[in-house]
Amino acid sequence: MATVRTARTNWDGDLQSGKGTVHFESSGLPETDVTWAARSQDANGKTSPEELIAAAHSACFSMALSAGLAKAGTPPESLDTKAEVTFDPAAGGITGIHLTVHGKVPGITASEFLDATENAKANCPVSKALAATTITLQAVLD
Numbered sequence: 001m002a003t004v005r006t007a008r009t010n011w012d013g014d015l016q017s018g019k020g021t022v023h024f025e026s027s028g029l030p031e032t033d034v035t036w037a038a039r040s041q042d043a044n045g046k047t048s049p050e051e052l053i054a055a056a057h058s059a060c061f062s063m064a065l066s067a068g069l070a071k072a073g074t075p076p077e078s079l080d081t082k083a084e085v086t087f088d089p090a091a092g093g094i095t096g097i098h099l100t101v102h103g104k105v106p107g108i109t110a111s112e113f114l115d116a117t118e119n120a121k122a123n124c125p126v127s128k129a130l131a132a133t134t135i136t137l138q139a140v141l142d
Contacts, residue, residue: 004026006025007022007023007024007025007026008022008023008025009021009022009023009034010023015036016036018035018036019033019034020034020035021033021034022034022047022052032046032047034046034047034048039087040089048087050085050087050094051085053083053085053094053097053126053130054083054097055083056126057083057085057097057099057124057126057127057130058083058099059081060124060125060126060127061081061083061099061101061120061124061126062079062101063124064119064124064127065079065101065103065116065117065120065124068116068119069103069105069116072112072116073107074107074108074112075105076103076104077105077106078103078104079101079102079103080101080103081099081100082100082101083097083098083099084097084098084099084100085097086098096134096135096136097130097133097134097135097136098135098136098137098138099135099137099138100138100139101117101139101140102140102142103139103140103141104141104142105141108141109141110141113139113141114139117137117139118137121135121137
């Protein structure tokens with residue numbers, strides 16, 4: 001069965017001096033502020049669309065990798081995934097995403113872990129949705 005998740009943003013003012021508030025309607029997470037300055041300069045306690053994409057991608061990738069490893073008979077003890085989304089307004093926006101994952105996976109070789117991470121990168125739903133963006137990966141088996 002399909003699920004729908006909802007977030008909403010209220011924006012006041014123009015791009016440069018305006019500000020918005022992101023409301024996480026499905027989860028009820030605390031609302032968070034967003035501004036152009038937080039997106040294109042320092043975050044200063046505010047979020048950006050790129051940070052939200054990074055959160056979604058790191059979570060989705062971790063879930064896909066965990067599922068793939070378990071299906072192969074080597075479920076992970078732990079996975080720690082970081083997603084770095086690069087935003088360059090001069091280059092037209094998001095220019096790349098770099099995933100770094102550290103995994104504790106008993107009974108697997110580094111080569112098998114790398115294969116599993118590449119599969120998760122190619123097949124997690126967020127990676128597929130972001131297919132027009134270059135996605136790179138570093139995988140470390142701890």
